[in-house]
Amino acid sequence: MNDISHSSTIVASTDAAIMTLPPADKLVLEARKLDFFYGKNQSLFGVDLPIERHKITALIGPSGCGKSTLLRALNQIYDLYPGQYATGRILLDGEDILSDRGAISRLRERDGEDAAAQVKAASTDMSKLRARVGMVFQKPTPFPMSIYDNVAFGVRLFYKKSRAEMDQIVERSLRRAALWDEVKDKLHSSGLGLSGGQQQRLCVARGIAVEPEVLLLDEPASALDPVSTAKLEETLMELREDFSIVIVTHNLQQAARISDHTGFMFLGKMIEFRPTAELFERPQSTRTRDYVTGRFG
Amino acid sequence: MDRAFRRKLSNSIFVGACGFATFVALGALVLILWSLVRNGIGGLDLDIFTMTQPAPGSVGGLKNAIVGSLMMCGAAMLIAVVVGVLAGTWLAEYGGQTPYGHAVRFLNDVLLSAPSILIGLFVYVLLVKPFHGFSGFAGAVALALLAAPIVTRTTEDMLTLQPNTLREAGMALGAGRGFVIRSIIWKAAGAGLLTGGLLGFARISGETAPLLFTSLGNQFVNYNMTKPMGSLPSTIFQFALSAYDDWRRIAWVGALLIAVAVLAVNTIGRIVARETHRP
Numbered sequence: 001m002n003d004i005s006h007s008s009t010i011v012a013s014t015d016a017a018i019m020t021l022p023p024a025d026k027l028v029l030e031a032r033k034l035d036f037f038y039g040k041n042q043s044l045f046g047v048d049l050p051i052e053r054h055k056i057t058a059l060i061g062p063s064g065c066g067k068s069t070l071l072r073a074l075n076q077i078y079d080l081y082p083g084q085y086a087t088g089r090i091l092l093d094g095e096d097i098l099s100d101r102g103a104i105s106r107l108r109e110r111d112g113e114d115a116a117a118q119v120k121a122a123s124t125d126m127s128k129l130r131a132r133v134g135m136v137f138q139k140p141t142p143f144p145m146s147i148y149d150n151v152a153f154g155v156r157l158f159y160k161k162s163r164a165e166m167d168q169i170v171e172r173s174l175r176r177a178a179l180w181d182e183v184k185d186k187l188h189s190s191g192l193g194l195s196g197g198q199q200q201r202l203c204v205a206r207g208i209a210v211e212p213e214v215l216l217l218d219e220p221a222s223a224l225d226p227v228s229t230a231k232l233e234e235t236l237m238e239l240r241e242d243f244s245i246v247i248v249t250h251n252l253q254q255a256a257r258i259s260d261h262t263g264f265m266f267l268g269k270m271i272e273f274r275p276t277a278e279l280f281e282r283p284q285s286t287r288t289r290d291y292v293t294g295r296f297g
Numbered sequence: 298m299d300r301a302f303r304r305k306l307s308n309s310i311f312v313g314a315c316g317f318a319t320f321v322a323l324g325a326l327v328l329i330l331w332s333l334v335r336n337g338i339g340g341l342d343l344d345i346f347t348m349t350q351p352a353p354g355s356v357g358g359l360k361n362a363i364v365g366s367l368m369m370c371g372a373a374m375l376i377a378v379v380v381g382v383l384a385g386t387w388l389a390e391y392g393g394q395t396p397y398g399h400a401v402r403f404l405n406d407v408l409l410s411a412p413s414i415l416i417g418l419f420v421y422v423l424l425v426k427p428f429h430g431f432s433g434f435a436g437a438v439a440l441a442l443l444a445a446p447i448v449t450r451t452t453e454d455m456l457t458l459q460p461n462t463l464r465e466a467g468m469a470l471g472a473g474r475g476f477v478i479r480s481i482i483w484k485a486a487g488a489g490l491l492t493g494g495l496l497g498f499a500r501i502s503g504e505t506a507p508l509l510f511t512s513l514g515n516q517f518v519n520y521n522m523t524k525p526m527g528s529l530p531s532t533i534f535q536f537a538l539s540a541y542d543d544w545r546r547i548a549w550v551g552a553l554l555i556a557v558a559v560l561a562v563n564t565i566g567r568i569v570a571r572e573t574h575r576p
Contacts, residue, residue, distance in 0.1 A: 077465055080474075131471040141466035144485040153480075154470035203466070210470065 018284050020274040022052035022261065027091075028244045029074060029133070029214050034088035035110070036069050036078075036268075043069050045268045046088070050261075051214060056236060056245045058259035058276065060252060062291070066268040067248045071216050074246065075133040076126065089119060092132065093213070097124050131158055134212035138219040140199035142191035147174075147183050150191045150202055154210040169209055176242075177205035178235045197228025201235060208243065215239070217247040221254065233258050252292060256280050264288045330556065337553030340546045345554075350516050350532060353541040359551055361518045365526035366555075369433055369512060370502055372522065373440035377497050381445045382490060385452025390478055393453070402453070409446040416442045417507035425511060433519070433526035436512025440504060444497030451493025455486040488570035495566045499559050505530035529555055 029051040036044035044066045051057050059067040069078075076097070078084040087106040090098040096119045108116035131154070143150050151170045155161060161169065170187070174180040179201040183194070191202055200220055207215055217236070221229040236245055237258055249255050255262050256276060263273040264287070272279060272288040283289040290296050344358045351357020384401070392398040417439050424435040459482050467477035483490065505528075508514075513525040514532070529551045536548035 075469060077469055080465065080468060126468075127471040127473065129471075130469055135465075135469035137462050137466060137469075139460075139462055141460075141462050143463070143467070143481050144487070153467075154472075157471055157476075206470065 017048060017270045018272040018274070018288075019048060019050075019270070020278070021050055022055070026052050028053040028093060029246075030089075030091045031070065031074065032089040032091070033111075034070070034073060034086055034090065036066070036073055036086045037084065039083040043268050044073070044086075047265070047268075047270045049074075049263060049270065049273070051244055051246055052261060053213075053244050054240055054242075055260040056240055056247060056258055057261045057263065058255035059246065059248045059263050059265060060250075060255050060291070061265035061271075062296070063250075065265040067263075067265050068218050069268075070265070071135075071218050071246060071248050074214070074216055075130050075135055076124070077130070077135060079126065092129070096120060096122075097129055099124060127157070131210050132212050133214045133216060134207035134210065135216045136200070136203045136207050136218070136220050139223055140196055140203055142194065142199045142202055144192060145190070146188045147191045147194070147202060148187040151205050151209050154206060158210065173205040173209040174202075176208060176235075176239060177201045178231060178238075179205055195228070197224045197231060200224060200228070200232060204232070204235060204239075208239065212243065214244045214246065217245065219248050219250060222250060229254070252280075252294075264291060266291075333549070333553045333556050336546075336549040337551075340550040341553065345547070345550055349518055350527070350536075350547070351543070353539070353544060357547070359529065359532060359547060359554070361515055361527040362529045362532040362551065363554070364518055364520065365433060365436075365512065365515065366502070366529040368520070368522060369437045369440060369508075369526060369528060370498065372434070372437035373444060373501055374494065374498055376437065376441035377444035377448050377501075378494055380441070381448025381493065381497070382452050384445070384449045385493075386456060386478060386483075388449070388453040389456035390474075390482070405446050405449050408442070409450060412506075413439075413443055413504055414506040414509075417510040420507065421510035430523075431511060431513035431525040433512050433522035433524065436508045436526060436528065437522065439507035439511045440501040443504060443507065444501050447497040447500055448493045451496060452486075452490055455489030455493065456482060458489070459485050491566050491570050495563050498562055502559050503530055503555050505534050 027050050031047060031049040033046045033048065034044055035042060035046060047066070047070055049057075049059075049070060059070065061067050072078050073086045074090065076086075078086070085102070085106070086098060087103065087110055088098065089096055089107070099119050099122045101121060104116050104119050104121055107119060143153060145153075148170055151173050152166055155166065155169055171180060171184075174183060179198060182198060183202075191199065194202060200223075204215075204217075204220075221232050224232065233254065236247070239245060247255075247259065259276045261273065262276045262279045264271045264279065264283075264285070266287055272283060272285045274284075279288065280292055283292055344356060345360075346358060346363065347360060348356065348358035349361040350359060384405070387393075388398055388402055393402070420435050420439040420442065424438060425431055456478075463481060463485060464474075464477055467481045468474065472480070508528050508531050512528060512531075514535070515525045515527040517527075519526050533548045533551040533555075536544040536551070539545065
């Protein structure tokens with residue numbers, strides 16, 4: 001870990017992030033100068049990340065660069081684990097969600113009173129936050145229950161729906177996740193019986209059933225075969241119309257194929273964030289160029 | 298000797314040793330079951346279930362002992378499963394890594410191997426002496442103290458096996474921690490939790506020592522748990538050591554009944570677990 005913080009101070013001194021920002025009024029979610037700590041180990045260093053509404057934003061970078069950490073900070077899923085915390089600002093629809101007392105006092109310590117004063121103290125309701133910012137994981141995580149109940153799980157947490165309404169929600173979510181045709185005859189059999197690719201699309205269906213604003217995907221295709229990957233990508237492209245999507249991926253072609261914006265991260269810092277075509281065709285940082293041309297990583 | 302031959306030789310020696318060990322273990326089990334069936338099946342008739350234990354030389358059955366065993370084991374398992382599952386869940390999901398959690402786990406392991414007769418004496422001091430009487434309830438508590446550590450241990454192990462991503466996936470949908478545990482993690486670990494219960498039941502179903510000081514025994518059928526109660530193991534103990542052939546015959550039947558009950562509960566449990574977990 002020493003190694004990482006050491007090299008990243010070099011990064012900090014040599015170049016600032018190269019950012020081409022989407023229009024401010026189109027942002028749905030935004031991280032500003034975000035630091036992240038696993039206990040004493042810092043793994044994000046002042047990262048900025050703007051997420052444009054109804055677009056796909058991809059995060060790329062070598063293993064251990066902090067892209068998954070950044071994703072996990074956005075819906076604060078890290079708060080399951082004691083000792084993990086973030087400092088900085090995260091805005092969802094312009095409202096601070098990193099606004100508990102500890103976060104504000106850390107911000108005050110780092111950036112001074114003026115910065116801390118901008119954040120209105122409020123304890124964020126984690127359930128509501130996660131209903132608004134959904135997440136799909138690297139390995140498919142179907143719950144040990146029927147396909148139907150998997151999709152209905154999140155909805156039942158927040159709404160009391162009649163059987164007919166729930167049937168509609170389940171069908172709609174499965175259709176949007178491009179899974180309906182494959183499972184419509186076995187909705188009440190276990191979700192564990194599906195193939196890996198189907199399980200992953202089931203997780204996407206489950207995530208969008210609660211109509212989140214943002215859907216975070218952490219290398220969702222890395223455990224899938226090429227055919228399943230293609231289906232999942234197709235699904236994501238269609239979902240862009242209704243949701244804002246952030247995807248972490250190791251697969252550069254995947255980022256190039258489906259995303260509108262791409263952020264390249266290295267050693268816990270955002271190196272370059274630009275529209276995808278520009279970043280891949282005319283990378284401005286030498287690090288980005290080396291990575292997207294396959295010289296390292 | 299060339300290398301390939303040496304490898305083949307050591308492989309076949311090892312496989313042979315494994316096979317022999319399996320044969321010894323299974324052979325002992327088969328012998329036990331065989332002698333139980335051979336000696337017990339002859340005396341197994343309706344009277345065993347409908348009549349209470351006889352005086353030497355007269356006709357009788359084991360109804361008092363069967364009723365007592367069923368009630369005490371049932372009550373004990375109820376207590377053990379509730380306490381064990383909750384304690385195991387706490388250890389796996391909440392406080393397992395705190396100093397208090399480590400202490401609880403250590404004491405549970407000690408309890409796991411505590412001699413059952415000590416548990417009986419403990420409950421005698423706790424529940425028999427102060428209330429001036431032996432009771433089925435005291436027997437059930439003693440049995441529960443034997444089963445609960447097993448359930449606790451198995452529950453913790455099985456829940457720890459569940460991947461963290463499953464918990465995260467539940468929380469990522471906005472569910473609270475407790476709800477995720479109850480509705481996802483317990484379900485995912487269902488077969489394992491059931492195994493814990495079965496192991497606990499198997500442990501207590503044949504216990505005699507802890508019942509000697511607690512439920513005492515009762516030669517009449519008794520459904521009142523505040524009074525002394527008969528039980529299969531204690532009746533077997535009493536009858537098997539007696540000088541009367543007919544009592545010894547009934548003891549064999551009782552032993553067969555316990556073995557069959559444990560076997561049946563295990564088999565049914567496995568089938569239920571498999572059916573509910575079929576993908």
